[in-house]
Amino acid sequence: MINGSKRLSGDVEVQGAKNSALPIIAAAVLTKGENVFHNCPSLSDVDVALRIIRSLGGKARFSGGALLINCDDIHNDSVPDALTREMRGSVVFLGALLARMGRVVLGLPGGCELGARPIDLHLRALRLMGAEISERGGVLECTADGGLFGADIALSFPSVGATENIILSAVTADGTTTITNAAREPEICDLCDYLNSAGAKIYGAGEGTVVIDGVKSLSAVSHTIIPDRIVAATLMSAAAATGSRITLKGIIPSHLGAVTPVFEEMGCIADCRGTEMRFCAPERLRHTEVVRTMPYPGFPTDAQAPLTAAAAVAKGTSVFVENIFESRYKHIGEMIRLGADIKIQDRVAVINGVKRLYGARVRACDLRGAAALVTAALAAEGESEISGVRYLERGYEDFELTLSSLGADIKKL
Numbered sequence: 001m002i003n004g005s006k007r008l009s010g011d012v013e014v015q016g017a018k019n020s021a022l023p024i025i026a027a028a029v030l031t032k033g034e035n036v037f038h039n040c041p042s043l044s045d046v047d048v049a050l051r052i053i054r055s056l057g058g059k060a061r062f063s064g065g066a067l068l069i070n071c072d073d074i075h076n077d078s079v080p081d082a083l084t085r086e087m088r089g090s091v092v093f094l095g096a097l098l099a100r101m102g103r104v105v106l107g108l109p110g111g112c113e114l115g116a117r118p119i120d121l122h123l124r125a126l127r128l129m130g131a132e133i134s135e136r137g138g139v140l141e142c143t144a145d146g147g148l149f150g151a152d153i154a155l156s157f158p159s160v161g162a163t164e165n166i167i168l169s170a171v172t173a174d175g176t177t178t179i180t181n182a183a184r185e186p187e188i189c190d191l192c193d194y195l196n197s198a199g200a201k202i203y204g205a206g207e208g209t210v211v212i213d214g215v216k217s218l219s220a221v222s223h224t225i226i227p228d229r230i231v232a233a234t235l236m237s238a239a240a241a242t243g244s245r246i247t248l249k250g251i252i253p254s255h256l257g258a259v260t261p262v263f264e265e266m267g268c269i270a271d272c273r274g275t276e277m278r279f280c281a282p283e284r285l286r287h288t289e290v291v292r293t294m295p296y297p298g299f300p301t302d303a304q305a306p307l308t309a310a311a312a313v314a315k316g317t318s319v320f321v322e323n324i325f326e327s328r329y330k331h332i333g334e335m336i337r338l339g340a341d342i343k344i345q346d347r348v349a350v351i352n353g354v355k356r357l358y359g360a361r362v363r364a365c366d367l368r369g370a371a372a373l374v375t376a377a378l379a380a381e382g383e384s385e386i387s388g389v390r391y392l393e394r395g396y397e398d399f400e401l402t403l404s405s406l407g408a409d410i411k412k413l
Helices: 018-030 044-055 081-086 088-101 120-128 160-170 186-197 229-241 260-265 301-311 330-337 367-379 399-405
Strands: 009-013 034-038 059-063 066-070 103-107 132-136 139-143 152-154 176-180 201-203 209-213 222-224 245-249 269-273 276-280 290-292 317-321 341-345 348-352 361-363 383-387
Touching (some): 009 399, 018 034, 018 044, 018 186, 044 059, 081 088, 081 103, 120 132, 160 209, 229 260, 229 367, 367 383, 367 399
Parallel strands (some): 034 222, 361 383
Antiparallel strands (some): 059 066, 103 139, 201 209
16 A cells, blocks of 8 residues: 655665575575575565475575575475476576486476566577476476586577576586676676685676586585665666655665666766765656667666656656567556556557656556556555555565655555
8 A cells, every 4th residue: 555646765775686696595506505695685586495495405594684595405306386386586496406416307487477488598508518308297307317518508698597597507517618698687797706606617707708617516605695776776766756865775886877877867866976876856757768678788677667657757758668578568557547648569668757646556467567556656646555465575575664764655454
C-alpha cells in the first residue's frame, strides 16, 4: 500500500547485488572449507539458492550479518525440481555441480517470464568442454565421466548466465578455456574476484575475452559482494519521479556509467564522491530522447522498467527500445491504470509524460516491473495497492522499509 505524491529525503545504504550473490553462492560448491560472504542481500532468490545448497548436502546460514557456506559434505548431484522452478538463476548451478560431481540433474529453470531466454549457449559450451547432455520431460541430465577439459568457446551473444556457467565449469577443468564475446557485467568481475581469491586462475574478467587456466582445487575464503547497481538505479528513479533529494551510500559510481547520464539528461544532478552519490531531481523531469537497453557497459535492461515510471511524469515524450528481452513491458499496462500515457510497438515504448498519476490497484508480473509500479505509485496522487509483492522480494531487500526510511508512506500487508 502506497500513499503517493510525497517527496523523499535522507541517506540510504545500497544492498548487495542479487546478480552477484547467486553465481557466487553456486561457486561455493567448488570450494573446500567455510566461505564467509559479507553484504549478501536477504532475498527470496537468495533463499532458494541456499535451499539448493542444503539439498545437495552443504551447509548455509546467516550469522552476525554474514552468510556462511560450507560445501565439504555435498553428495547429491540432483537439484530438486521445485527449487529450479522458483528461480531462473538456478541454471548457474549447472556448471558448478558438473565440475564438482561429474554429473548433474537439473530441471529447466523458472523465475520471471520475460520471454525466451534459451540456455542453448550454456549447453553448447558445456558440450565443447566434454559434457554429454540429454533432456527429457523438462529435465536436463549432464555427465562428464572423463572430467571437463578446456576449450575455445565463442558466444554468439554476450550472455551473462552462459559466461558464468562456462567460468564455473572451467576453473577446475583440465587445461585452458578461452571465452570470446564474454559478458562484461560487474557481476562477472565480482564472481571472478571471488574465485581468484579462492585459488582460481581467471584473466580478463570484465573484458570481451576471458581466459581460465584450470586448477586442481579451490579453498573457501571471505568475500564482500558488490553493491546492487539496479537497486541504486531504482532508488534514483524513485527520487526522480518524486522530485526528491537523496544520498546513496556504498555504491560504485562506474557501475552506473550508462544510467547516470540519462538522469542528468532529464534534469537531475548526480554528484558522486567516493562511494556516495548525492542525487537531486527537479520539480518536474525533462524527457529523455531515446534509451536503448544493451549488454554492459550499455544501459541495463533491468533498469529500464523503473526509469519508464520516472519518464511517465516527465515533460515531453521519451522513447525506450528494449533490445535484450522481448517481454519486458508487462508493467506498462498496469502503469496505464495509474494514468500513464504509453504506447507499445514491438520492442519500442513511447511515453508521453503526464503532469500527474493517480493511485490505483495494480498487479506486478515480474521483478523489475514490480519496482516500476512502486516507483510510479510513489509519484501518484492518492493511494495505490500493488499485488504480486513476491516478485519484488526476489531482488529488493525490505524495500518498503528502505523507502519508508526516506519518507515514503508505504507499508506491506
